[in-house]
Amino acid sequence: MLTKQNARRAAWLVGIAAIALVLCSKSSPLYVLNDWMDANIFFTMGKSMFRGKVLYRDVFDHKGPVLYFLYGLASLIDYTGFTGVLVVEIIAFAFFLHCGLRTAELLAGRALHPAWTMLPAAGIAASRAFAHGGSAEELLLPFLAFALYGAVKTLQDTHPMPLRTVALHGFLAGCALWLKYTVLGFYLAWVVVLAVVYLWRGRAAQLGKSVAAYLGGMALATLPWVIYFGVNSALEDWFTCYFYDNLFLYKGEGGGALALAQHLWWAVRDALPAAVLLTMFLIWAVAARKPSAVAAVAALAAGLALTSLMGGYLVYYGLVLAVFAPLGIVPLAALWGTRRNCGLLWLAAGAAWCFAFSPNRALRFRDADTMPQTRFAVKINGASLLNYGTLDGGFYTTAGVLPPCKYFCVTNMPLDDQWSDQQAVLVNSAVDYVAALTGDLGGDFPQYKVIDQCSYNGGEGEVTWYLYQLQR
Secondary structure, three states: OOOHHHHHHHHHHHHHHHHHHHOOOOOOOOOOOOOOOHHHHHHHHHHHOOOOEEEEEOOOOOOOOOHHHHHHHHHHOOOOOHHHHHHHHHHHHHHHHHHHHHHHHHHHOOOHHHHHHHHHHHHHHOOOHHOOOOOHHHHHHHHHHHHHHHHHHHHHHOOOOOOOHHHHHHHHHHEEEEEEHHHHHHHHHHHHHHHHOOOHHHHHHHHHHHHHHHHHHHHHEEEEEEHHHHHHOOHHHHHHHHHHHHHHHHOOOOOOOHHHHHHHHHHHHHHHHHHHHHHHHHHHHHHHHHHHHHHHHHHHHHHHHHHOOOOOOOOOHHHHHHHHHHHHHHHHHHHHHOOOHHHHHHHHHHHHHHHHHHOOOHHHOOOOOHOHHHHHHHHHHHOOOOOOOOOOHHHHHOOOOOOOOOOOOOOOOOOOHHHHHHHHHHHOOOOOOEEEOOOOHHHHHOOOOEEEEEEEEEEOOEEEEEEEEOOO
């Protein structure tokens, strides 16, 4: 009976995740292509990794290897499109909703119908912070949600967290840090919250064992990457890119308290439904006299904001704060009481919200011929290609080809090697086709001639892509 009930619950959560993401993520079949340049970089890195190229040594970007691994898995499902990425998104989002619902049930003190999760799901997926779909922040949500559930459970349990569970938390924390290290503040706050709880309850000896188990879990999450980069003689490339370049080269517009306050305000604006749900929970928790829950959530939110929002700011950075959105289910369920559940009504309302308010809504059902990525792919037809002078426009994806050089696109990292690497490819006539945002490339590389151009708007203003062919 319990297994059947769990299966029904899982079906609800996967269905809710699928409804929200099919309507809101550009990875969905309702969109011709996820044309977001960052997502295409992740995809190119993941495909390259799964087909023998070594991350950071042979292909360059500055996110974590776990992110590229997930995109590499997705490429096994769909090599020239984003169906596999959508599957990964749905699984991750469903697990996030599962952890959020379990946390809400702990705080509410009773079981809740999974249809409640449609509220945070729709609010998050249709918010500005969700952006295009497939962001590192989106894929971080299940990791953060599991940690939040563990913290709340520890506050409510009379016995300490089992060491194997602590080790699992450490392992998943390690995975999150190797996906995008800016969530470090959340996990530092998590450790502090649990340490305070253990010391308050006189469990100093258990705390020491738990710290060892947690660090052991993190080490276990790191070991595969030490082996991967070590075997491929790329440890220096890994540490240089992921740590040195990110910490000392990739800088935003400045830090400090004022910048953090401004970025936090922007994050609230961009993830407004999640912020409203979190605020509702905090008001309820104060009224219900649950100071420990308020303090723990506030500490985790502060830690997360401190490292995720202190530097520069892009619209999708605030999505990590959506991890707290399912907490808003608690006061809403309390107001609803034990009245008859209207699960189908919640689904319909959430789907309507996603359909009407997703920032990507205008891009659904676009004609494939209007997209330069799909149009150029027909001409490229599997030949060699370079995406020149800008972020990955999705041409490697639709053409189904691997990049010809380490710097297969030009990122925001201030590295001169990006330009010299790409220019060397063109000087040596090493690729058959070039996709670029400039129409005068032939002036410097006369062997390449424009054979097509296409203007389109991917939601961030109109751009014109040019396709060049090598003249032999």
